[in-house]
Amino acid sequence: MEDERSFSDICGGRLALQRRYYSPSCREFCLRCPRLSLRSLTAVTCTVWLAAYGLFTLCENSMILSAAIFITLLGLLGYLHFVKIDQETLLIIDSLGIQMTSSYASGKESTTFIEMGKVKDIVINEAIYMQKVIYYLCILLKDPVEPHGIAQVVPVFQSAKPRLDCLIEVYRSCQEILAHQKATSTSP
């Protein structure tokens, strides 16, 4: 069963949340960020090339212009491959664990898996980020030494940064699965 809704992120950009219910114990949430816009791309390219042309008129060295072209191309490729995340996915399987996938604009995908034995809870936390206070979803990991302690905090949807309404949807679905998992794990 698939479900798609649109939300907005903390800066006001549009996000699309796609929820897939594979079974009562397995769900997937897919957040799609807006693609690299032509406007920002042309703005950055024009700024860099104008600056390079300004330097060229000062120095009369034509290497600056070709260097500017190279820098723009390499910078764009590096940005698409290492920085720009197109889609972030959170897959929860009841008895197995939680998997987070980030797909970059160049096609690269990076995946993190946390097994269910380590997961204490999934909560919505507030923290100061730059000059704002934002809500973000995070996974709390159990402390092997202390039964009620928290060893680590793993934030989810780091680059999409959705707002509270989107986070509440994901939080409720995750809590259903965690409650289901606690019920089945405590029963003999």
Next chain:
Amino acid sequence: GSAVLFLVHSAPGKMVENSLLPGRAIYDFVLLLSSQSGFILYLVWAFIPESWLNSLGLTYWPQKHWTVALPLHLLITIVIGYVLLFRINMMSTPSLNSICTITDNYAKNQQPKKYQEVAIPALRVISTSEVNQMLFLAAKDLYTKN
């Protein structure tokens, strides 16, 4: 002097105000005299040529270079101070994946307090999981309207 007068005008009903004590007025006057004489001394040092000062017999002055350098240093220090303070604030905010945003030593070590029937429950730190359940699971329509 003018600061003292402003305070007196703004609160006429008070019986004994700090600014009406004679001690304050004396401090104020001493500060006024010293700052004005310091400023005149600075102007004398900066503008009157070396030869005239030497002819008067006052020979042990710092170099005139410092009349321009000192205010400039002060100005740059203030500007860098703004930038530095902002940067130090940014760096000391805990990052999103730090444990400081969830709990700290006080919350971990707090003793469970006895529940009394009639009294207000004692103040204590509630864990994030409980707060989340109360806010987002129990109250269904509170946050979804925006």
